[in-house]
Amino acid sequence: MSLTTPLLDPIVFPDPRNSSKGFDFAERPVSAGKRPSWILGLVVPAGLALGWELAVGLGWAEGRLLPPPSRILHTFADLTLTGELANHVAATLGRVGFGFLLGVLSGTAIGALTGTSTLARRLLDPTFQGLRSIPSIAWVPLFILWFGIFELSKVLLIAVGVFFPIYLALSSAIINLDRKLVEVGRIFRLSRLAMVWRVFLPATLPSYFVALRTGLGLGWMFVVAAEFMGASEGLGFLLTDGQMTGNPRVILASIVAFALLGKLTDWGLARLSERVLRWQDAFNPAA
Amino acid sequence: MLNIAHLAKRYQNGHLALSGLDLEIAAGEIVGIVGGSGCGKSTLLRLIAGLDRPTEGTVSLNGEGVISPRPEIGLVFQEPRLMPWLTIRENVGFGVRHLPKAARRVRVDEALSRVGLADFADHWPRELSGGMAQRVSLVRALVGRPSVLLLDEPFSALDALTRYDLQEHLLELWRYDRPTLVLVTHDIEEALFLADRVVVMRGQPGHIHSISAPRLPRPRDRADQLFQSWKQGLFGELHDSVRGEPVDRAGQIDKNAEIVHFKKAV
Numbered sequence: 001m002s003l004t005t006p007l008l009d010p011i012v013f014p015d016p017r018n019s020s021k022g023f024d025f026a027e028r029p030v031s032a033g034k035r036p037s038w039i040l041g042l043v044v045p046a047g048l049a050l051g052w053e054l055a056v057g058l059g060w061a062e063g064r065l066l067p068p069p070s071r072i073l074h075t076f077a078d079l080t081l082t083g084e085l086a087n088h089v090a091a092t093l094g095r096v097g098f099g100f101l102l103g104v105l106s107g108t109a110i111g112a113l114t115g116t117s118t119l120a121r122r123l124l125d126p127t128f129q130g131l132r133s134i135p136s137i138a139w140v141p142l143f144i145l146w147f148g149i150f151e152l153s154k155v156l157l158i159a160v161g162v163f164f165p166i167y168l169a170l171s172s173a174i175i176n177l178d179r180k181l182v183e184v185g186r187i188f189r190l191s192r193l194a195m196v197w198r199v200f201l202p203a204t205l206p207s208y209f210v211a212l213r214t215g216l217g218l219g220w221m222f223v224v225a226a227e228f229m230g231a232s233e234g235l236g237f238l239l240t241d242g243q244m245t246g247n248p249r250v251i252l253a254s255i256v257a258f259a260l261l262g263k264l265t266d267w268g269l270a271r272l273s274e275r276v277l278r279w280q281d282a283f284n285p286a287a
Numbered sequence: 288m289l290n291i292a293h294l295a296k297r298y299q300n301g302h303l304a305l306s307g308l309d310l311e312i313a314a315g316e317i318v319g320i321v322g323g324s325g326c327g328k329s330t331l332l333r334l335i336a337g338l339d340r341p342t343e344g345t346v347s348l349n350g351e352g353v354i355s356p357r358p359e360i361g362l363v364f365q366e367p368r369l370m371p372w373l374t375i376r377e378n379v380g381f382g383v384r385h386l387p388k389a390a391r392r393v394r395v396d397e398a399l400s401r402v403g404l405a406d407f408a409d410h411w412p413r414e415l416s417g418g419m420a421q422r423v424s425l426v427r428a429l430v431g432r433p434s435v436l437l438l439d440e441p442f443s444a445l446d447a448l449t450r451y452d453l454q455e456h457l458l459e460l461w462r463y464d465r466p467t468l469v470l471v472t473h474d475i476e477e478a479l480f481l482a483d484r485v486v487v488m489r490g491q492p493g494h495i496h497s498i499s500a501p502r503l504p505r506p507r508d509r510a511d512q513l514f515q516s517w518k519q520g521l522f523g524e525l526h527d528s529v530r531g532e533p534v535d536r537a538g539q540i541d542k543n544a545e546i547v548h549f550k551k552a553v
Contacts, residue, residue: 180364180366180368181370183368184364184370186338187336187362188381189356189358205372278411279373279413280413281412
């Protein structure tokens with residue numbers, strides 16, 4: 001037997017010096033097939049909607065308590081034509097937007113503070129943990145008393161809801177940060193502020209973005225609670241109005257609007273986090 | 288230039304990591320520190336870098352005490368420790384933050400080309416192999432032109448071939464500015480290949496057992512018999528199991544050999 005033929009199949013590795021992208025042992029999972037991934041996400045809701053439409057159309061179910069999609073769409077059309085829908089959406093979006101911003105800024109600032117300073121953490125964290133346990137609804141009467149029934153109390157209520165997941169996530173992410181990178185910062189003599197801005201915050205971005213999405217979800221939840229009291233416009237107001245006037249179609253339309261807006265804003269945040277986190281050496285960042 | 292006097296470090300849990308260390312290192316010298324695990328060599332390096340403070344004794348650079356990290360002293364760790372959210376260029380730029388943007392870019396690009404990584408300047412750390420990332424780490428530490436570069440087992444996490452490659456890279460980089468190099472390693476061959484003097488440390492508590500000056504011709508030849516016998520000798524220094532005296536081809540004790548032994552201080 002001659003040794004000119006290989007005994008084993010040669011394993012061929014790409015030369016890292018040749019590829020412009022470097023060496024990637026773990027192949028990034030590629031979505032199977034050519035269809036875009038969001039189509040799969042539509043299958044369940046579209047299926048349920050069509051099924052219900054059929055059931056009511058064929059007389060199997062009564063469409064009063066749970067109107068079929070066609071009637072809900074009709075309601076949507078009515079509201080849009082009168083310009084009411086735009087009004088309510090704008091009001092609710094505005095409150096969520098401002099509340100979210102406020103909650104994010106305060107949560108980030110105090111989370112960074114308690115994460116980096118032991119003294120601050122020992123002073124402030126127990127209080128915040130206590131406040132965190134208070135259910136959101138409980139704040140409503142207090143805020144109405146202090147800040148009235150107009151915009152301020154609503155925005156602040158939402159801000160409180162958004163604050164806690166972000167404060168908690170950032171604080172614990174900084175505390176649990178791998179000291180290897182912190183030591184590099186120390187070797188390069190970063191000031192306290194530079195350390196936070198250049199090391200702590202970027203290193204905690206992955207958990208920070210998860211917290212942002214959680215906070216956003218809570219913001220949408222809190223806006224409903226806020227609009228239940230003393231609101232004259234907004235999707236939450238629409239919800240109670242639908243209940244008061246015995247109009248399930250309006251209730252459903254409002255709920256569908258919440259679902260759509262919530263999904264849309266979360267999707268926006270998810271896309272943003274994908275861009276910001278593209279450096280991550282994660283298992284499946286394309287998930 | 289770098290002066291270590293009566294250095295001792297006792298940790299809060301009572302463990303005495305270093306005791307009674309004295310060492311003087313001249314400017315531009317390459318010193319290798321070898322020792323087994325737990326002998327305190329990494330602790331020594333951290334004290335020189337200013338990352339930790341000694342419980343006794345002093346570290347001084349050109350007469351000034353070192354109590355916290357300084358721009359004149361760079362440190363390369365065993366892992367590359369690149370910031371994953373920064374590109375390679377931005378990572379290296381960490382070492383020259385004080386420069387204006389244009390000057391920084393020029394310095395960084397030039398530094399990267401010295402190790403053949405100019406094409407990867409815009410890549411993420413996760414896209415680099417271990418050896419490439421460690422090259423970036425070397426360049427990041429040297430881009431600020433420190434007068435002292437400390438290296439804590441910089442190549443121990445790499446395979447043998449990459450290790451040889453990076454040892455050459457290190458010497459090449461050293462030739463530009465000739466900083467003082469203090470290299471901690473468990474690899475005797477690596478220390479002999481790179482260093483002017485080799486310090487052997489032993490533990491319990493960490494102390495200097497001997498300092499040798501092999502005075503082997505450069506570039507060092509690993510296959511050379513004198514090199515290999517020095518390696519045997521130093522192995523013996525480390526382990527006391529082999530009575531090692533460096534011999535040349537004729538079987539005689541190397542007249543150039545200079546080994547100084549120390550007694551444990553405690």
